[in-house]
Amino acid sequence: MDAVSLNAAAGTQVPAASLRNAWVKFGQFTAIQDISLEIEAGAFYSILGPSGCGKSTLLRLVSDLIPPAAGEVSVFGKTTEAARLAREFAFVFQDATLLPWRSALKNVELPLEIGRSRGIDIPVSDKSPMELLELVGLKGREHALPHELSGGMRQRVAIARALVCKPKLLLMDEPFGALDEMTRDHLNLQLLKVWEETGVTILFVTHSIPEAVFLGQKVLMLKAHPGRLHEIVDIDLPYPRSIAQRDTPEFTRYSAHLRGLLEAC
Ligand SMILES: Nc1ncnc2c1ncn2[C@@H]1O[C@H](COP(=O)(O)OP(=O)(O)OP(=O)(O)O)[C@@H](O)[C@H]1O
Ligand SMILES: [Mg+2]
Incomplete structure (x- = not known):
């Protein structure tokens, strides 16, 4: 089954990641405040938000690199530690x-x-x-x-x-952030191919609104001070996606909506 149909069947599956009232604190500082969220197995989520809003922290929380100060986090129904030991997820960084x-x-x-x-x-x-x-x-x-x-x-x-x-879940933290636009476009297409061929669930952090819209089935928008969930935007554009879709009115509409949310952060 490809990733798109996997997503369609997601309602019947254990979620790839589930957060229930999750908080992350560094000393007195609240990096993530009370996030509840379910990522369907096989889905592609882009994650956007201003610098310091907790995007990397959210991925680190899901990948068992930091514990929640309160709340619960599970990956494919397991604790994050059990999921890490079973190699259920993998990380790709900017470097x-x-x-x-x-x-x-x-x-x-x-x-x-x-x-x-x-x-x-x-x-x-x-x-x-x-x-x-x-x-x-x-x-x-x-x-x-x-x-x-x-x-x-x-x-x-x-x-x-x-x-x-x-891995059943791929956590990607601005993996193409340091690349020029042409190379990034090319890798975006390649990544969608990987997603469709493997059925892996992807959480993809980016600072680029067009990249977030182009890739994701949903865009998770976070807010800063403290880091929290702002809005989840469904990107209802068909797959396979093509670079030409970026010139469509729908694409522009999604981008404008997300830009408005970012400005309101
Ligand atoms: N180990 C840590 N100790 C103390 N504070 C931390 C630690 N890690 C992150 N923070 C703080 O938590 C907040 C969220 O950081 P995070 O790296 O998740 O932001 P981000 O959204 O990924 O930002 P960027 O877009 O710049 O990568 C920031 O204010 C950061 O300074
Ligand atoms: Mg970051």
């Missing part, structure tokens, strides 16, 4: 953080090697590391070292690496 002495292929294979060396029985993608590199458009560059690749190519290696343990 690809590849090991410079290992080829693209060897970087993608790394999580599998680590799992094996620790004797952990980890899930493995149906696609081989080679096929995952092909899926992200890097066929022929498998043996290149990171310094021989462009920034966009390095991000694609990071995405292939994130997929190698067959």
